[in-house]
Amino acid sequence: MNANQALWEKGDFTQLARTMRQSGEKFVAGLGITKGMKVLDLGCGDGTTAIPAAKLGAEVLGVDIARNLVEAGTKRAADENITGIKFQYGDAIQLDGIDDKQFDLVVSVFGAMFAPQPYDVARSMVRVTKPGGRIIMGNWIPGDPTLVAQVLKTSSAFTPPPPEGFISPMLWGTEPEVINRFTAAGIKKENISFEKVTFTFIADESPVIYLQRFINYYGPTMNAFDAADKNGKRAELQEQLEALFTAQNTAADPGKTNIDASFLKVTVQI
Numbered sequence: 001m002n003a004n005q006a007l008w009e010k011g012d013f014t015q016l017a018r019t020m021r022q023s024g025e026k027f028v029a030g031l032g033i034t035k036g037m038k039v040l041d042l043g044c045g046d047g048t049t050a051i052p053a054a055k056l057g058a059e060v061l062g063v064d065i066a067r068n069l070v071e072a073g074t075k076r077a078a079d080e081n082i083t084g085i086k087f088q089y090g091d092a093i094q095l096d097g098i099d100d101k102q103f104d105l106v107v108s109v110f111g112a113m114f115a116p117q118p119y120d121v122a123r124s125m126v127r128v129t130k131p132g133g134r135i136i137m138g139n140w141i142p143g144d145p146t147l148v149a150q151v152l153k154t155s156s157a158f159t160p161p162p163p164e165g166f167i168s169p170m171l172w173g174t175e176p177e178v179i180n181r182f183t184a185a186g187i188k189k190e191n192i193s194f195e196k197v198t199f200t201f202i203a204d205e206s207p208v209i210y211l212q213r214f215i216n217y218y219g220p221t222m223n224a225f226d227a228a229d230k231n232g233k234r235a236e237l238q239e240q241l242e243a244l245f246t247a248q249n250t251a252a253d254p255g256k257t258n259i260d261a262s263f264l265k266v267t268v269q270i
Helices: 003-010 021-029 050-055 067-079 118-127 147-158 169-173 175-184 207-217 219-230 234-248
Strands: 038-042 059-064 085-089 103-109 129-140 192-203 257-269
Touching: 003 067, 003 219, 021 050, 021 103, 021 192, 038 050, 050 059, 050 067, 050 085, 059 067, 067 085, 118 129, 118 175, 129 147, 129 169, 129 175, 147 169, 147 219, 147 234, 147 257, 169 175, 169 257, 175 192, 175 257, 192 207, 207 219, 207 234, 207 257, 219 234, 234 257
Parallel strands: 038 059, 038 103, 059 085, 103 129
Antiparallel strands: 129 257, 192 257
């Protein structure tokens, strides 16, 4: 098992995905999906964007490196009687078994950005997209003041330094780096565009209780708490994150959570 697979199989991202459903549906509604369109959702989780795409009539393949999320997505689609969708294990770096020029739309929202070897990831996405098709990514932005970028920044401060050669996934949230990666894959710079967009985490529980979902189920935060436990800094990390979640909550009821998180929407025209 590679490190990226281990990271996302460590927890249970479905516990967070349930609080992202409304934003996932809204995001997909703006992608211009039509009946019969072939869509690849890369780093699909349990279907936050894949299932809404299928509901719009697309033929959807959801691919994820975490086998537990592939199973969860398959079960969710079956439970909701959604047709035209399949979930399978796969690695964004290679996309083995997927032929060239298969998809009208390749979507990856907070997914492929976490795969190592980003230039290979860009080439894989370009390879499987039809001429005239599109790639659309949603990537967290380094240094952004909103929730997830700050969670990842805080978590990294409590974990050991990454191994030599490590490339931060957050670089997918910087326009120059995205341009470099896709132009290296043969895309013209003028065919790459950017927009800052927001996802909202919504839960019927207080921000402090909601934080427990990140602590118990979100791989990067789980790793941070494992390291903090070893260094006697768990209370410090907990305090910082509780302050962050409480400060960013915009729900009128303090017993509920409504927190925005900004990200970079990348559109690549093939």
